Amino acid sequence: MKIAIAQLNYTVGDIDGNTAKIVGAIDEAKARRADLVIFAEQAVSGTPAFDLLRKTTFLELCEEALEKIASRCDGITALVGLPVLTREGTISAAALLENGRIQRYIGKKYISARREMGFLVPSKGYEYITVKGHKCAVVVGDDLSRERDFDKSVETIISINARRYGKGTMTYRYEMMRDLAFVEGKNLVMANQVGGSTEIVYDGTSGAMNSRGEVVVMMKSFEEDFQLFDTKAEAAPIAVSSSYNERTRLIYEAARCGVRDFFRKNGYAKASIGLSGGIDSAVVASIAVDALGAENVRALLMPSPFSSDESVEDAKRLAANLGIGYNVIPISEIYTSVVNTLKPVIGGTEFDSTEENIQTRIRTVLLMALQNKTGHILLNSSNKSENALGLCTLYGDTAGAFSPTGDLYKSEMYDVARYINRTMGNPIPESILTKEPSSELHPGQKDSDILPPYEVVDVILFRMIEEGQHREEIVNAGFDAEVVEKIHSMIMRNEKKRYQFPPVLRLSSCSFGHERLMPLTNKYGD
Template sequence: MKIGVLQLNPVVGDIEGNCAAIRQGVAEARSLGADLCLTPEMAVTGYPPRDLLLYGGFVARARGAADALARELEDDAPGGTPLLLGGVEPNPCNLGKPVFNAAFWCEGGAVRRVFRKTLLPTYDVFDEARYFEPAPTGDQAGNILRFKGRTIAVTICEDAWNDKDYWETRSYARDPLEEAAVHGPDLILNLSASPLFLGKQRLREDMLGAVARKYGVPLVYANQTGGNDDLIFDGRSCAFGPDGALTGRAPGFTPGVAMFDIDAPKPDAIAPDDFGREAETWRALVMGTRDYVRKSCFSTALIGLSGGIDSAVTAAVAAEALGAENVTCVLMPSPYSSRGSVDDSLALAANLGVTTLTLPIAPIMNAYALALAGPFAGLAEDTTEENIQSRIRGNLLMALSNKRGAMLLTTGNKSELAVGYCTIYGDMSGGFAVVSDMDKTGVFALARWYNAHVRPAIPEAIITKPPSAELRPDQKDQDSLPPYDVLDAILALHIERHQSARQIIGAGFDPQTVDRVLRLVRSAEFKRRQAAPGIKLTPRSFGTGWRMPLACRREI
């Protein structure tokens, strides 16, 4: 049996456009000899639609689109390839949530069967219990499809992630695959919208292979690709034999149709992939930036170029994602900007082929100083004056963004955002934060990888010079922060591994440094709440899945 997996890059909310892409994908799979087609989870609406699901009219349109698509596919090719389609279904009962996360079996011009998702994740970025009613209990045949003499278990994303023999702990009382096992399935299909964190595909393949091996049947997994807000979907749809061995994998970070023949005697459709941390990071940043800008109806971008590593990497990503001709880098030197930083910025821009614009800010700084001379009389200069410089730059960039209709990309990294080493309404201004889930150490590593594997465009001086905001004479980041290797290690333990100060100190870190870093993390919460969305790369980012209170007294 040949299964055509439609690895789609949907636009959330664009029901008509998404259905057109599905229709085109089915036609391609049919031409390649597919016996059935499979889409990712919620392909009709795109994932995640979030609070769009609270609007009954939106849900009704999405459900109607499934019926219309089934008719159109039959018109295209009477008696053609059936489709298992991810979408949403209104709950006809007045009990529970009003919507089901569903899969529709489209055959012969109509939706013949509806399968409902059982397990609704509520961890990290997921909040499905807010919207969906789970598949009802007691209907063990609800996720069984019989097609061409085969018994097929239909699962939706999380439904295949709760195997008690794979995980040390089990997250749900139910296991849809255990329920399906009583029917003796010959095949497991899984419709997914599984967002990326670095290294996740290795986990997926290990876990799904273990599930296929446990039940002794082939398993085919369809995953969405593309960027939607802060989430990256890396695709990499795949198939496994009854022994759990990987038999097929679609390319990562790109849409397309993958053909998996579950009866083939040997693997023949495993796309090569690079699971290296920097390679995966680069592809995620490029795709995430391209999709966020374009799905937000922008075509050009602006970046404030400082001569530092963060803005250099952001500019390299933007040039790759949008085309150098669509990127403008703005230099805004102050009296404290070094000649080297300006020269390095111009060299980087020339190497990337992007346009530059130079706007010196000294006259504007003088105007602020004159306006505030009275209120500030007798007070020593401090971070207030430094923040004014950053806000001047932020205002200039936002003015250019407004006037030119270009997306302003912010350049701050996760280390800075964690401890508040950034200026609200200043360098935090903008529409999208490209490297905001990368610590400073990771940004440097990506720059070196980029020069070695993409093109040597980032000047060596940017990579080797000590980081500095250049907001006062001879300023260095390390004047205000611990060394980045120490800071990033502490932050990773606290943010991504949920460790307390006591646990981090127990791992050998200096108690005063740990206490200071965690205090900075707490005090910067209000800044993060107002930060631009960024690309999630780690298991816990400062995005949808970060839900800390603001006005609180917390000791962790």
């Protein structure tokens, strides 16, 4: 049996556009003499659809579109994902289409992702279908990681899925699939979602394994793709890389895909960014240029009284290397005016974070003015380390319409920067990579004034956030107790800032506000 795997980039709510893509892939599958063509989970609706899954009119439109799709299934069988309204509520289902008709729905049993809880209800789970005498088990979504002991007569397990990208998740996914295929002794074929959907990015990387657990079809990551798997043909196994450099490449491609689709799917064309001469804005600007084109990216350089000449020159060189337009707008006069205006309130007090935050908020006012006047959508250039510790200013450097890198630790920003230089012709000046991190908000400021190097900080943060380790465990692993306590305290008292972030592209396995969602009002301090 020949199975066509259609890996397509869908848009939530664009039922007509998604349907056109599905119909086009069915026509291609027929032209290539496939017996079965499979599409991702919730292909018709796009995902995550959240409260759209509660709208009867939305669900009716999805089913009407499915009827159009079914009418094209003459001489071919199709499995198409969509939300379906049942007596118990909305389920995520695979629709079996044959002979121009909708034959039945196969629903998902396990609702495990937070983005689906409250919007979807469980169904009865996997079912069997037979195509051209070939018996298959059809599994929807995360049921794949929970179901075992399929009927011995089943030759192929088919998974339609919507698994998002996260660092390390692809390795786990393929290990799970390999074990399942090998232990069950069956072929395993998966069609996954691909593309950005606000803060989520789906990696695609659909494919097929033979009954020995060997990968024989590996589809593109973060791009649309269409391939055939022939259950009867022998195919050479494909090696799956899991090196650290490959991991950094995937992070970069996920961020680029997320930016590209956030702009394209929301009808935006141009981006703006504040360039500081630091690593974070350099990485975000480089990603934006790759995703949108240099002609669609514009920067403002806004030195304050405490900005070094070196940082301004670094930012200029970066902009020139990337080929983006920029303006230098010193904020010293504005800053002095604001501080003088506030003298009746803060006059006579020592310089502190008040004056520092005024600088970052002035910059945001200017960047938002550029967005309002020209339509250049502001990209935030934060990182996860600073977001975790609260080393960011509300309504200042936390502002923006979208944050491509807010789920990457500071040390990972350097990894991505080096990858960018290796693959894009060294646009980021070496001086940006080698200078000590600093916000330059007061004379001689360095991040190391209050923290150890980020290589140490990030390991502690990772243990606390991703791995959920208690402070005692981290100290027992050899980290300084005072530093661990300080970092924990900073994380806990800055939840209020994280509640007010822009959408942050989820690139880790434990993103703030999703896998890690803490109550804002919270007396638990352990």
